[in-house]
Amino acid sequence: MSCKICIIGAGSAIFSLNLIKDICINEKFKGSTVSLMDVNEDRLNAIYGLCTRYASEMELDINIIKTQDRREAMQGADFVLNVALDYGHERYKQGIKVAYDHGYRFGGSLHVLHDEAFFINFHQLRLMESILIDVLDICPDAYYIMVANPVQAGVTYLSRKYKNAKVIGMCHGYTGVYSITDLMGLDRKYIDFEVCGVNHFLWMTNFTYKGEDGYKLIDKYLEEHNGSIWPEGAKIEDIGLKADECSLKAIDLYKRYGLFPIGDTASAGGGAWGWEYHTDAETEEKYKSNPYHWYELYFKECEENVARIKEVVEDTSIKVSDAFSTVPSDEPMIPLIEGLAFGTGNRVVVNILNEAGCMKGLPTDYEVEVSAIIDKGGIHPICNNGLPKPIMAHLLRDRIAPVEMELAAFENHSRDLLVDLVMMDPWTKSRKQAEELIDAIFDLPCNADMKEYYK
Numbered sequence: 001m002s003c004k005i006c007i008i009g010a011g012s013a014i015f016s017l018n019l020i021k022d023i024c025i026n027e028k029f030k031g032s033t034v035s036l037m038d039v040n041e042d043r044l045n046a047i048y049g050l051c052t053r054y055a056s057e058m059e060l061d062i063n064i065i066k067t068q069d070r071r072e073a074m075q076g077a078d079f080v081l082n083v084a085l086d087y088g089h090e091r092y093k094q095g096i097k098v099a100y101d102h103g104y105r106f107g108g109s110l111h112v113l114h115d116e117a118f119f120i121n122f123h124q125l126r127l128m129e130s131i132l133i134d135v136l137d138i139c140p141d142a143y144y145i146m147v148a149n150p151v152q153a154g155v156t157y158l159s160r161k162y163k164n165a166k167v168i169g170m171c172h173g174y175t176g177v178y179s180i181t182d183l184m185g186l187d188r189k190y191i192d193f194e195v196c197g198v199n200h201f202l203w204m205t206n207f208t209y210k211g212e213d214g215y216k217l218i219d220k221y222l223e224e225h226n227g228s229i230w231p232e233g234a235k236i237e238d239i240g241l242k243a244d245e246c247s248l249k250a251i252d253l254y255k256r257y258g259l260f261p262i263g264d265t266a267s268a269g270g271g272a273w274g275w276e277y278h279t280d281a282e283t284e285e286k287y288k289s290n291p292y293h294w295y296e297l298y299f300k301e302c303e304e305n306v307a308r309i310k311e312v313v314e315d316t317s318i319k320v321s322d323a324f325s326t327v328p329s330d331e332p333m334i335p336l337i338e339g340l341a342f343g344t345g346n347r348v349v350v351n352i353l354n355e356a357g358c359m360k361g362l363p364t365d366y367e368v369e370v371s372a373i374i375d376k377g378g379i380h381p382i383c384n385n386g387l388p389k390p391i392m393a394h395l396l397r398d399r400i401a402p403v404e405m406e407l408a409a410f411e412n413h414s415r416d417l418l419v420d421l422v423m424m425d426p427w428t429k430s431r432k433q434a435e436e437l438i439d440a441i442f443d444l445p446c447n448a449d450m451k452e453y454y455k
Contacts, residue, residue: 002031003341006077006142008070008131009084010036011043014305015147015331016083017324020051022334024058025326028342033063037073038084044068046313054320070131074138079337082131083147086123089299091446095119096295098444102437106269106291107278108426111402112437114272116150116200118406118421119441122450125410128154132165143340145170145333151351152199153403155367157410159353168336168379169351169367171199173263175330177207179245180260181214183229184221196359196384199351199369200264201273201399203387207260218260227251244268249277249287257391269294273398275426339374346374352381360386366400415454 005023010016016036023029036051038044048066055062067073074080095117104112111118128146135144143166146154151169159167174195181191186209193214194206207214221229229246244250250266253274266273272291277283284290312323332348339346354368358381362368373380386392402424409417415438422434442451 001342002029002033003078003337004033004035004076005337006035006037006073006080008037008073008080008082009148010047010066011038011040012083012085012148014309016047017050017054017309018329018331019081019333020054020064021324021326022328022331023062024055024060025328026334026338027060028338028344030061031063033065033076035073035077036064036066037068037070039068041068046309049313050309050320053316054324057319057321058326071134071138074134074142077135077139077142078341079143079145080131080135080139081145081147081333082128084127084131085148086127087120087446089302091444092117092120093299094444094446095441098440099437102440103429103433104425104427104437105278106295107272108275108398109272110200110399111406111421112425112427116153118409118418119444119447119450121150121153121406122410122453124148124150125154125157128158129161132158132162132167136162136165140164142166143168143337145336146351147171147333150199150403152367152399153406155199155351155353156365156403157407159367160365166378167352169199169369170331170333170336171263171349171351171369172331173200173202173265174349174369175332176245176263177204178330180218180229181209183231183246184217186217194371194382194384195262195349196368196370197265197387198362198367198395198399201395202262202265202369203257203259203391204262205259205384205387218254222251247287247289249289252277252287257388259388259391267291267294269298274394336374340376340378343376344374347371347382348374350374350379350381352379356381356383358383360384361392362386362395362400409454413453413455418454 007016036048044066052064099112106113110116132144135142146169151171155167155169177193190210192208193204195202195204197203209217244267245262247268250261253266254260268289269291272278277287277289312318335346336348338344350372351367351369354362354364354366357364358370359368371382402421405421409421419434422428422437428434441447
């Protein structure tokens with residue numbers, strides 16, 4: 001048995017290469033087709049070359065095709081993955097500068113300075129919806145798997161509007177559990193855990209190691225290592241961008257709320273929740289958290305990945321499998337697809353509507369990130385008891401309320417509601433400041449269509 005997987009935005013090379021790698025080391029996908037689509041011809045050709053070489057080296061019979069035509073790519077697809085970023089890093093950097101010039105800063109600023117800023121999400125939501133419309137027209141039985149942000153807003157918006165669509169959001173943030181356990185020297189095969197929340201606001205609700213309470217092991221480790229999970233003297237450059245769960249900020253939140261924040265929840269960059277850890281340079285230094293520097297490292301890492309891919313593309317003497325390993329990635333997309341296509345019953349963390357009420361305390365028409373059993377019958381969410389009330393209070397105020405405001409502004413073409421969204425940002429001091437920020441963002445040439453949309 002085989003299936004067809006269509007990847008939209010395949011020029012996002014690391015995502016695509018990880019997907020191909022995970023397919024090529026999984027015998028169940030023998031005979032399957034992977035359709036790579038991107039509007040950028042150079043990037044599409046590069047990733048196509050890498051993926052076909054990798055498949056050849058792994059000697060797995062899969063058919064890899066490429067096209068710049070999105071509708072052509074979807075023909076006969078069983079799964080359509082959206083990994084496309086319509087906005088791009090350079091335009092994001094312009095937005096960061098505008099926000100800083102208007103008194104905003106990283107730290108709790110999910111909709112102004114995160115990579116889910118309102119001016120990015122506007123373009124992304126339109127792209128997500130246009131892709132889904134094509135899916136429903138061309139391959140209506142296919143699963144639409146959204147990997148690109150904003151997963152939380154995208155799953156909520158599209159699942160509400162297109163009730164007959166099979167919409168799933170995916171995020172590898174939950175694998176941040178391993179950032180903690182790897183540094184603690186724990187063997188992954190003995191680890192079991194549960195996480196729940198909404199995308200980018202995720203908490204580890206259960207954790208066991210060899211059947212024993214894993215949180216007790218964390219407490220013991222912190223006691224023996226001066227309250228830190230990072231190796232002594234380590235800097236963020238030493239650990240990389242997956243240091244979020246191991247930061248002093250994350251540990252402090254654990255002490256306050258009794259659960260560990262996972263993934264982008266307490267990120268050193270991005271939304272960098274909670275904002276109080278970023279009120280000034282002295283506080284950031286206390287918690288060894290510098291979001292601006294984090295983003296500099298992020299952009300640098302992206303540039304290095306692009307350079308490495310270019311090197312391997314141009315030098316065919318380099319084995320792709322040597323350059324990018326033959327070890328499965330931590331990406332959850334292929335375990336999801338494997339379960340749906342071949343009925344393997346995999347347990348995967350997914351982003352879906354809370355229709356079954358699987359996460360207590362949240363609306364049933366809103367996205368949740370929960371564990372689920374995946375088989376040919378679909379996605380079977382595992383119900384949980386939700387989060388402690390203090391965390392739920394923050395979730396409702398700091399995550400759900402702004403997204404609901406953003407979607408209301410988007411659906412109603414309402415500039416006033418967009419201003420209300422920016423008013424929710426912790427660094428907004430007045431409505432005048434919010435309006436001036438929006439005007440300045442609108443005046444960027446790349447946002448001319450957004451300015452017209454909200455006119």
